[in-house]
Amino acid sequence: MKETSRLGYAILGLLQMKPSSGYDLRKVFSSTSMKTYSDSPGAIYPALGRLEEQGLVRGTVEEGSGLRRRQMFRPTPKGIAELRRWITRPVTVDDLVAGGQEILLRFAFSETSAGPVATLQLLKSLEAALQAYLPALHREFDALKTKAPTSGRLAFECGIRGYESLMKWTQYAITTYEASRK
Amino acid sequence: MKETSRLGYAILGLLQMKPSSGYDLRKVFSSTSMKTYSDSPGAIYPALGRLEEQGLVRGTVEEGSGLRRRQMFRPTPKGIAELRRWITRPVTVDDLVAGGQEILLRFAFSETSAGPVATLQLLKSLEAALQAYLPALHREFDALKTKAPTSGRLAFECGIRGYESLMKWTQYAITTYEASRK
DNA sequence: TATGACATGTAATCTGTTACATGATTAG
């Protein structure tokens, strides 16, 4: 079985929070802060089709009296399990290099989909991955510092700051979660 | 003429700093911190081919005595002009939403390709875009704060912190640049 | 001489973008 794309997981996560039609999903993606994902019908309807083929979601046409034709999608038990599997797998350095967007998506759905314990585990896993990655980045920066032009050096610093900011957020999120569990 | 992809500009920028073969480029992309871009031959060689078709680079086969067959690529004048055009165009909010990776790439090449004045302009443009975007993000956060679950709220905060960190870096970079110009 | 690194490429496939197409329903 082929792997599910990031858009696929984003859709699966949204459906798990609230059954929706393709059009509903488009609205979510086009409204701010989820703009990273495409709101184009040419992306969403095929993605829904693939998820349905894989047995992760099921669509049912609504036939209310005066209602427009509208297909509501819901995750199947298999879809819910797959979503949880994706969310709870450990964070790797590759996940970080890829930009952290996927991790954030996993985190955003983790509470409703996998529960607070799993959420905390995800955060700890992220912290561990960052703790492993940051020193390597610093070493690389020290090596590059002398020979690169100013703009290259600053660009690298931007990346490092980004990861450091992510680390601070992670620790803040862990604290918040641990406080709310008491 | 079709638009050049991000990978295309990354290649163009690297070639402008140092003429390279496809294999050289793969090594740059596979070695740390440029891992965002694909180091697979199936991405790089076609990308080089497209750039050559568009007249932005030119490849010449090296025929040194005992050397292996090796094609070195260099940007053409047209390629250099196109790179500068891409670097110097103003930063939009859409650029920010897309994740800021493209902006960073533009910045990384800006000094060698467009000069320090253009680099400073790019940074100022980025600052302006952030100044326009951050208040909107905060408003959206306030609206979402009450109804979203903890994980959703925290995920949003992560995004905001990222942009704030980027803003601080931008201001730091501007200061650095202005100081070095004196 | 066989193994592994260097170096370049192609083919199948998947995903997403852009643009177009269709029809139902509601508001003015």
Added chain:
DNA sequence: CTAATCATGTAACAGATTACATGTCATA
């Protein structure tokens, strides 16, 4: 009645991934 919005899709295309294919050169 007509325009806008709701709602769903398709078709052509571009770009990337994966896996495979090919051949050169150094070295053990």
